[in-house]
Amino acid sequence: MAEVPQAYLEDASGLTGHASQFAAPSTAGELAAILADCRRRLMPVTFAGAGTGLVGGRIGDGGMIVSLERFQRLEIRPGHAIAGAGISLKELHTAAQASGQFYPPDPTEWTASVGGTIATNASGSRSFLYGSTRKWIRSLTAVFIDGSIRAFRRGDRVDFPISPLPAPLARKHTAGYPLRESMDWIDLLCGSEGTLAAVVEAELSLLPQPAALLSGVVFFPSPHAALSAVDSWRPIPQLRMLEYLDNSSLRILSAAYNGIPAAAQSALLIEQQLDALPGDPIGLWIDRLDAANALAEQSWFGQTAHDRERFRALRHSLPEVVNQRVHRNGFPKLNTDYAVPIEASQAMLDNYVSRLEAELPGRYAIFGHIGDAHVHVNMLPESQADFDTGLPLTIEFARHAVSLGGTVSAEHGLGRKKRNLLAIEFSEPQIDAMRDVKRRLDPAWLLGRGVLFAPPS
Ligand SMILES: Cc1cc2nc3c(=O)[nH]c(=O)nc-3n(C[C@H](O)[C@H](O)[C@H](O)COP(=O)(O)OP(=O)(O)OC[C@H]3O[C@@H](n4cnc5c(N)ncnc54)[C@H](O)[C@@H]3O)c2cc1C
Known part of the structure; x- marks a missing residue:
């Protein structure tokens, strides 16, 4: 060793x-x-x-x-890929694309490993249409602490009793184990954050590349206009991305990107598959922008892979630029990963804005997966006093999300840093049901100690 x-x-x-x-x-x-x-x-x-x-x-x-980086098998076949845990999303996406296919889940950080994205049930901007990682796993091979190596296919049921837990009403959820009666092994292991077993390899579904895609960054003169557009745009057929950037996010991005209109106070990133759509999809977007009072002339649209990559890079650079600012400020970022039911999206956002304007005006940015009622609040403390104000706000927001039927983690998991949030979403007996599963598979509590649960004393 x-x-x-x-x-x-x-x-x-x-x-x-x-x-x-x-x-x-x-x-x-x-x-x-x-x-x-x-x-x-x-x-x-x-x-x-x-x-x-x-x-x-x-x-x-x-x-x-124990690093899984040397599990490097990658085979692309019609309809699926076999990928080792150490394969990066970039390698998977690139190889799938070369075969005319794509891997639908798209967590924006492409250096993430296949094993890590399975362990966290990662999702991303395209999850609006395609859902999270869990849905795309056909089979996986896992290694347990007792040294057993087991391969599970979809439909292989967990072979011990499980106390089912209520699921939140949010579209995305990855806080703790999603316990259900006669659940699949794949559903249990995916999202378990390395606390139950190591994932060494998986068979992942691929889809044929869409023949045509339209992407855009639509700017709005007010947050309200963008949020009204979200409600009317959610049902658009084959819309696979609906992402929100608030005013602060746009100002932060303006430092690194030209062309963000000064009048824009919010933006929506959209991506739509155009294959087999009847009528004139582009004309329909022009009408939609008009109806939504968007800054139509200054919005960006494109249909090439280059355009898509440009818009993706813009979105992806946001957390990076935010992190640079946090680094300069010298105080840790406070960020949230809460999702609520679609009907509660507006109420959650209103609450974020009113509380942040009261407590940390000018020192936060809100962006993310508004289509799924899942935006990330990033508080950017500039002093210890800001940090001390922001920390309890993260808890207050978590409670609010849960009170609206939501979850304390939609895509990042809880790890060691946020394991305290589990008790906001689940009662102690419900967390005990999760601990029972953990004890069953890892009796000495050795795997991912401190992740999800405090280690037993
Ligand atoms: C700029 C940026 C943007 C991001 N955007 C998104 C996003 O859009 N959506 C999203 O979901 N996440 C996002 N993330 C978070 C991160 O990319 C995901 O959580 C990702 O799934 C982590 O993968 P990883 O390989 O880096 O795992 P790691 O960070 O190495 O590990 C994550 C967890 O998984 C466990 N683990 C890792 N590999 C295995 C394995 N093979 N078997 C069992 N357990 C394992 C680890 O023990 C740990 O608990 C973002 C991160 C950054 C920095």
Whole structure:
């Protein structure tokens, strides 16, 4: 066993962990032997993907870091891919595209690993149409702490009793284990954040590339105009992206991008598959922009891969530019990942804005997956007092989201950083039902210690 390289004790959460040993096996057999040995020695294990996680899941809390980066199988076949846990989303997307297909889930951070995206049930801007990672897994191979290697296909039911839990009414949900009676193994392992087993390989569904896509960045003179448009645009056929940027996000982006209109106070990013759509889809968008009082002349539309990539890069650069600003400010960012039912989207957003304007005016940005009623609030503290104001707001917002039928994590998971939020969404007996599953599969509580739950004393 090797020393732990510093990079594996960090991730995109900004937290730093600790561990004393490191391994990077390349076969399920090697990994199984390592885990069985850890179990014998009662050595905690944290699985590492690419470290793009935002909640400190892979940083280690003692024991061993086991990286899955050497699981590098990638085969593209008609309708599906077989991908090792260490394959990056970029590699998967590129290979699928070369075959005229695509992998629908699109978490914007393309350096993330297939294993990490399965472990967090990642989703992204295209999840508005296609749903999250879970839906696209046909089969997976997992290695458990007892050294067993098991392959599960869709429909393979968990073979022990489970106490079902109520699911939130939000369209996306990845807080804790989504326990249901006779649930699939795939549904249990996907989103379990490395606390139940390591995912070493998966068979993932691919779709044929759409023949034509329209993408756009539509600017609005007020937040209200954009939010009204969201409500009327959600039912548009084959719309696969509906993303929101508030005024502050646009001002932050203006520092890095030319052409954002000065009059714009909010924007929606859209992407629509045009295949087999009857009529004149472009003409329909012109009418929609008019009806929504958008800044039609200054909005951007395109139909080429280059345009799509330009708009995607704009959206993706936002969290990066926000992080740079946070770094300059010298105080940690406070961000949320809450989703609510569609009907509560407006109420949630109104609450965010009124509370943030009262408590941290000018020091926040709201952006994200408004189509799914899931936007990220980013508070950008400029002083310790700001940070101390923002931290309780994250809890207040979590409670509000849950009171509206929502969830405390729609796509990032809870990891170590946000595990305190689980108790806002679930009662203690419900969390106990999750702990029962954890104990069943990892009796000595060695995997992902401190992730989702405080370690048992
Ligand atoms: C700029 C930016 C944008 C982002 N945008 C999105 C977005 O749009 N949507 C979204 O969902 N997320 C987003 N994320 C978060 C992140 O990319 C996802 O959570 C991603 O799924 C993490 O993958 P990873 O390989 O980096 O995993 P890691 O960070 O290495 O690990 C994440 C968790 O999964 C566990 N794990 C990793 N690999 C395995 C494995 N093979 N088996 C079992 N457990 C494992 C780890 O122990 C840890 O708990 C973004 C992050 C950044 C920095």
